[in-house]
Amino acid sequence: MALFRKPAVDEPTEDALLDDIGRRMLKRRVDALKSLPTFPESVLRLNRLLSEDGAKESLQKIAGVIETDPVLCARILRLVNSAFYGVSGAIITVFDALLMLGLDVVKGLVVSTTVSDMFSGRGSALDGLWEHSYGCAIAAGALGRTLGMSRCEELSAAALMHDLGKMVLASQLTDEYRAVVAQAVADGRTIRETEAKMLGVTHDEIGHWLVLRWKLPVAIAEPIARHHEPMKAGKYADTASVVHVADLMIRGYGFGFAGDRIMPMLDEGAWRHLSLNPDKLRTAVRRMQDDLHAAMNHVNTLQTT
């Protein structure tokens, strides 16, 4: 799997997407987006190392780089040891984490933990979004296992970041986005419809632009950009469809807050693409519930130790 995005010939560039967004948004809103922080240099260095030829033979070297960043190291070990990955407490070195998860997944974790750090502590217009994202990651893993898919950890990493566009809007346009959320709830409409009406642009469009700007791994980038239109994700339609359905599973369950109080429609193409039926869905929801309770229990324990 390619670690960095190589846009297809007909795929819009970062600048073209920003121009398109800019035509629909007020200039000051676009300026707020442009002022987004870039990724920390240490993470970019790690990304370069992870994408070098022969990187798979130098796990020890990569583990060494990660271990120089105590925050990143702690977060990766915490994630890999969470009930989410089913090895509670067994992984104590970054090297073991790399062996268990593989480079692509660790890269996804590095990116997602960095994004989480970048936005934590900022004024947020959307309390409950982190719980929604975390729950979506658990739902995606549960659905992937139910469908017998491989690389369920990768599905979880993509799902964890699927609402990147909301994180950006909530942190960069805090007051305006708070008004959007309030309006969506008051009108009984989805947050995506209300974003389009009030801002002129939707969070998945912002996410699409951002994944291009940040050159995120393609296996994570496509589900973020296409989680509301998964059949447009080309060769990543599998992952995008799982993230789409997982988003609805966790919303349906009522865990976290995605910015509205009603359910968006499940995409018919995704349902067919994943060969879903009511029995599979029930099994996946049951697994999600079990994993969610185990994960919350673990998070609670971590917070108090």
Place this chain on the structure above:
Amino acid sequence: MAVRVLTQVARPGVRLANPVIMPDGKVLLGRGTVLAARHLAVLHDLGVKVVEVEDDGRLGAWEIAPQTDAWLAALDARFLPVSHDRRMVALRDAVKDVYLDYLRRSEGR
């Protein structure tokens, strides 16, 4: 204010608002006890699925034992605009069945 929480997922550090009394009438843990992880594990193992704790403002929604009627009403309200779609009905029914089964097990009903 006292809040009913699920011992399976409750966060260690919460303080009992009311004592935990066993079926034979003995007080297992007194009011004011700060629940450590081992307390919660023992309670859960003994079949005490729900306890009343003081709301310290940090309780997560998943920790609080839900009121079934309110939960069902919220579920139906979320799905109402899409209740004409068979796939969404399948999802709603899956969530409802799985969650109610969990409540029955967690509260010993």
